[in-house]
Amino acid sequence: MTAISLENIVKRYTSGVEAVRGVSFCIEPGEFLTIVGPSGCGKSTLLRMIAGLEDISEGTLKFDGQVMNNIGAKDRDVGMVFQNYALYPHLTVAENIAFPLTMRRDIPKNTVEARVKEVANMLELGSLMHRKPKELSGGQRQRVALGRAISRRPRVFLFDEPLSNLDAKLRSQMRLEITRLQKNVGSTGIYVTHDQTEAMTIGNRIAVLRDGKLQQIGTPREIYGSPANEFTAGFIGNPSMNFIRGFIEDSTEGLLFCEQNGIIIPLNALQYSFKKSLVAGAKATLGIRPEHLTYITVQGVPIWGEIIATEFLGHETLLYFRASPKSSVICCRTEQSYLPQIGKTVNFSIRPDALYFFDENGERM
Amino acid sequence: MPRPQHTQTFLLLLPWIITFCVFWLYPFVYAAILSISKVNTLANVMQPVGLANYEAVFSDALFWQSLKNTAIFTFGTVPVTTALALALAVMLRSQKVKFPSFFRAAFFTPSVTSLVVISLIFINLYARDGYVNQLFRFCGLPESARGFLLEPSTALAAIMGMDVWISAGYYMVLFLAGLEAIPRDLYEAAALSGANGRQQFRRITLPLLRPTLAFVVVINTIKSFQIFVEIYVMTKGGPLNSTSSLVYMIFTSALDNTDSMGYAAALSFVVMAILITFSVVQLRILRSNY
Numbered sequence: 001m002t003a004i005s006l007e008n009i010v011k012r013y014t015s016g017v018e019a020v021r022g023v024s025f026c027i028e029p030g031e032f033l034t035i036v037g038p039s040g041c042g043k044s045t046l047l048r049m050i051a052g053l054e055d056i057s058e059g060t061l062k063f064d065g066q067v068m069n070n071i072g073a074k075d076r077d078v079g080m081v082f083q084n085y086a087l088y089p090h091l092t093v094a095e096n097i098a099f100p101l102t103m104r105r106d107i108p109k110n111t112v113e114a115r116v117k118e119v120a121n122m123l124e125l126g127s128l129m130h131r132k133p134k135e136l137s138g139g140q141r142q143r144v145a146l147g148r149a150i151s152r153r154p155r156v157f158l159f160d161e162p163l164s165n166l167d168a169k170l171r172s173q174m175r176l177e178i179t180r181l182q183k184n185v186g187s188t189g190i191y192v193t194h195d196q197t198e199a200m201t202i203g204n205r206i207a208v209l210r211d212g213k214l215q216q217i218g219t220p221r222e223i224y225g226s227p228a229n230e231f232t233a234g235f236i237g238n239p240s241m242n243f244i245r246g247f248i249e250d251s252t253e254g255l256l257f258c259e260q261n262g263i264i265i266p267l268n269a270l271q272y273s274f275k276k277s278l279v280a281g282a283k284a285t286l287g288i289r290p291e292h293l294t295y296i297t298v299q300g301v302p303i304w305g306e307i308i309a310t311e312f313l314g315h316e317t318l319l320y321f322r323a324s325p326k327s328s329v330i331c332c333r334t335e336q337s338y339l340p341q342i343g344k345t346v347n348f349s350i351r352p353d354a355l356y357f358f359d360e361n362g363e364r365m
Numbered sequence: 366m367p368r369p370q371h372t373q374t375f376l377l378l379l380p381w382i383i384t385f386c387v388f389w390l391y392p393f394v395y396a397a398i399l400s401i402s403k404v405n406t407l408a409n410v411m412q413p414v415g416l417a418n419y420e421a422v423f424s425d426a427l428f429w430q431s432l433k434n435t436a437i438f439t440f441g442t443v444p445v446t447t448a449l450a451l452a453l454a455v456m457l458r459s460q461k462v463k464f465p466s467f468f469r470a471a472f473f474t475p476s477v478t479s480l481v482v483i484s485l486i487f488i489n490l491y492a493r494d495g496y497v498n499q500l501f502r503f504c505g506l507p508e509s510a511r512g513f514l515l516e517p518s519t520a521l522a523a524i525m526g527m528d529v530w531i532s533a534g535y536y537m538v539l540f541l542a543g544l545e546a547i548p549r550d551l552y553e554a555a556a557l558s559g560a561n562g563r564q565q566f567r568r569i570t571l572p573l574l575r576p577t578l579a580f581v582v583v584i585n586t587i588k589s590f591q592i593f594v595e596i597y598v599m600t601k602g603g604p605l606n607s608t609s610s611l612v613y614m615i616f617t618s619a620l621d622n623t624d625s626m627g628y629a630a631a632l633s634f635v636v637m638a639i640l641i642t643f644s645v646v647q648l649r650i651l652r653s654n655y
Contacts, residue, residue, distance in 0.1 A: 009470065051553075051557060052556075052557075053553050053556070053557075056577075073553070073556040073557050074556050074557070074558075074559045074560060074561060075559075076557075076561070077559075079557065080557050081552075082550050082553070082554060084548075084550060086548065086550035086551055086553065086554040088551060088554075088569065089573070090391055090570075090572040090573060090575075097528045100558035100559060101559050103555075103558050103559040103564060104559055146595075148558070149556070152558070152559075301367070
């Protein structure tokens with residue numbers, strides 16, 4: 001098992017564009033880290049730098065304390081699963097899985113055969129061994145790609161959005177398989193994805209990246225429960241967090257959060273510890289997760305809103321409402337199957353311990 | 366009565382059908398008839414003679430000499446040109462070469478230059494006092510006493526050398542297109558699997574380039590078998606028939622004499638049979654396996 005450390009990693013292209021801007025974090029031996037972020041945030045570039053497929057412009061990459069910056073991809077002992085599988089079309093499943101082993105001359109032929117068999121059994125590929133990639137389905141191809149990556153038992157396991165070409169059902173099945181496989185193999189893993197469900201379910205920890213900068217790193221629970229900034233708060237969670245832009249105002253009841261012509265929330269009703277002191281007049285954004293709103297009034301901070309749309313999803317219902325014609329649309333997620341009529345004004349309440357405030361720069365208050 | 370859409374289809378196909386009939390089918394059938402006839406072009410007389418022309422071809426010493434020359438030319442140039450073109454393509458695609466577009470254009474230039482012009486230039490280069498001989502002298506290699514194209518032992522080799530220079534750039538471009546079609550992912554996956562450059566070339570590039578390779582080898586073989594312009598301009602088949610090729614022989618027998626048009630037609634069919642056999646065999650061997 002290998003510990004990986006990134007110190008101020010920068011990727012700068014000759015055009016001057018910086019794809020990765022000073023990213024630092026450590027991955028514990030055997031840990032499975034997911035890197036998540038929107039398209040173009042530099043997550044794949046970061047992964048490719050770890051693999052040795054891209055040069056590191058600045059900063060230091062270490063495997064178990066050893067600097068890897070100038071060590072070529074072929075000598076890093078890294079297994080990688082690519083988004084479009086990257087299977088060799090002219091080789092059979094067995095030959096594809098054996099490829100990394102046959103590149104090393106020190107592995108005897110019978111060991112190669114035994115290892116291929118073992119991997120094939122692990123991934124249930126036994127009956128497909130003599131097929132060519134074009135004769136396989138997407139899910140089968142991805143399993144072969146996984147098999148090829150693990151057959152050599154690499155010290156580091158990298159995944160570059162491996163499930164994005166699969167359909168939703170297969171994706172959730174493969175998610176489980178990858179998690180199980182990583183546990184069995186025990187190598188340190190890094191998994192890049194733009195899908196927050198994958199990020200939440202696969203990794204021990206999540207690193208959120210935006211515009212080449214690390215936003216937050218932590219366990220799924222930490223990232224979800226205590227997002228460091230507005231971006232992370234909005235990116236993790238589905239449906240995503242509601243954001244209401246407004247300002248802090250002083251009143252006889254104490255400080256209030258006010259949306260222009262919309263929601264007003266007295267701050268002393270909240271069970272919330274602010275990181276920064278709030279002053280009257282400060283601009284702020286209030287974040288509420290859809291699941292922290294209820295529309296059948298229970299205890300909490302009340303908001304009135306007019307229903308503008310409803311979405312019945314079977315196990316849950318999404319209600320979209322607006323406190324006033326000019327205020328933002330807020331989504332409420334409920335397990336109730338009763339749908340209020342569109343246009344009806346309903347009383348919602350917010351869980352008093354589940355509000356997030358962000359300052360003008362999007363940082364948590 | 367044909368249905369309207371059939372008429373329409375036929376009308377749309379008509380330009381091609383006309384061209385095909387006029388420039389392909391008619392000459393082909395006419396040549397086939399010629400090949401079994403004795404033709405006197407001056408008297409405009411045509412008599413059927415059965416397979417006599419074919420028998421004449423196979424008992425002609427010049428035919429066997431020309432076949433040998435053409436075979437030497439083809440088997441001598443095709444592997445060298447193909448290997449050189451592939452090497453150039455791989456080199457240009459590796460990021461180590463600076464100004465790749467300049468080199469790509471430079472290597473490609475000979476194949477878009479007139480063959481006659483190139484041949485005339487090479488006549489001078491290969492002459493007794495030409496640059497090639499001077500270079501040989503400078504390097505201490507055996508010189509050509511009368512110039513390379515005037516010695517039976519060197520004339521064919523000299524033309525072969527020139528042909529490699531002309532064609533390599535053209536096939537290089539085909540290989541570049543073939544290389545471009547191989548996903549970069551595969552090389553990255555191979556590099557991560559521990560494959561070095563040589564292993565990547567042998568295990569990925571070559572097998573995946575097979576369709577391009579087959580195409581290049583077949584086209585190059587056909588083209589080499591039809592070598593004519595260089596020989597017509599540079600040596601006229603000489604010295605001592607040492608550069609006479611099959612197509613050059615077809616040309617001379619058809620036009621130099623008034624009574625051997627039938628013979629030339631028979632020879633053409635023999636060349637066609639050889640080429641079809643070669644192409645089928647090559648395509649079988651180099652068939653893509655994925």
